[in-house]
Amino acid sequence: MASTENKPANKENTSNWNSIFNPRTGELLGRTASSWALILLFYLVFYCFLAGMFALTMWVLLLSLDDYVPRYRDRVPFPGLVIRPESLDITFNKSDPLKYAQYVQHLESFLQRYNDTEQEKNEDCNRGEYFLQDNTEDMAKKACRFKRSFLSLCSGLSDTNFGYSEGKPCVLLKMNRKDSPISMQYFPSEGRIDKMYFPYYGKKAHENYTQPLVAVKLLLTREDYNKELSVECRVEGSDLRNNDDRDKFLGRVTFRIKVVE
Template structure:
């Protein structure tokens, strides 16, 4: 015995199952346009959800809260660093180092500037030595007599120029006039001897030269040393007008047409000038090659 209504329901269910199987078979192939559209909707809603008013899964309120938290965090961090730097600068003197592990000996500097410390020039060819003259003239501008008399004081020679007082008090500097260099001042001979094969080279400390190929050297000042009155040096903050003393070497008789090595050393108490693995500690070495 069959029930008519029950048979109809069974037929409808079988029809639905067949439709679902067909849809599943179609889904196993390429995605339909509806599937792509659904994925695009999901991405769009993630970027901006108008119902919940969320962007990238966050509301404007949560983003504002995050910005406020980060602002106060970095502001506190900057305040702590600034406070520690302020406390550090309170205990450190800008005029002299608080701690020193090793004080290196003073070095030696020469002028005019020469690449590789080799002085090569031909007396009869001005273009080979003109740049040396220009370098010396530029370097000695700060040593002009009028400028030194205006800025610095005339000190007695042979003694240290000690200046007591507060460390932040401005210090005076002793005069070192360009005229002290005499034949190497560029005032009497504008070419500093390069036009005659008798070049002048300026040093910034004591010097002792070679004995063989350099037969005659004149020193200015004649003592070939740096007078004590130019020391101590109190630093650039308080010793504003300080002018470094110089020693000029006037090579009046040097072997021509060959390289002549010259070594200048600092001599003084506590000065190191014999370090084997560093030939520029307390000394300087250069070469003269004068062609005729």
């Protein structure tokens, strides 16, 4: 009885094994060794061909690009606006250096490229005029100087704490701003950026270019302390957008500041 019951199971196991490997014909999963070799060779050649086509396409595309001139220059995006320290919520205690140390360190690090020794490499340009260099044979463009000392009281040179220790902090902007109920002092004066820093020819051509800045010293009083104040900065100029409700950072930036006594 036991021998009779084991026969169907043995036949089933043998059948399953033969479906994977057939020792009589030498087939694996229904294919001989030569058949598997031809299939693997086909896919090897096929994927090598695809990889070659991709590499050729990328090579042709790179040949059509210029490191110095953008391929499409029909539309220049509107500029955004950012602040330094890189925070939209600045809160600190002016009596505790540890509370504002991170903001001071951030400003100091950011302004290293604006040190006078670094800016001596650049040109002393004529103010009020665009620094056009389209007709020069050398593709590498020269940049106008923007010395750290231009920021005066917000340069970190005369006041290494950037006004944070006295409760009148400095904030660096890359464009000018509108009027605000908060009393402010601008560096350079009137918060203007001179034409000589434009146009910008890109990272490759303008290797030594440093973006012009506007420093704003917030002249807060004791009445302003312990309050969360909101400040909005805008880029102003012809054909510049700063009122698009769909993008709150297009041509403007809003940040909050709170000084604790």
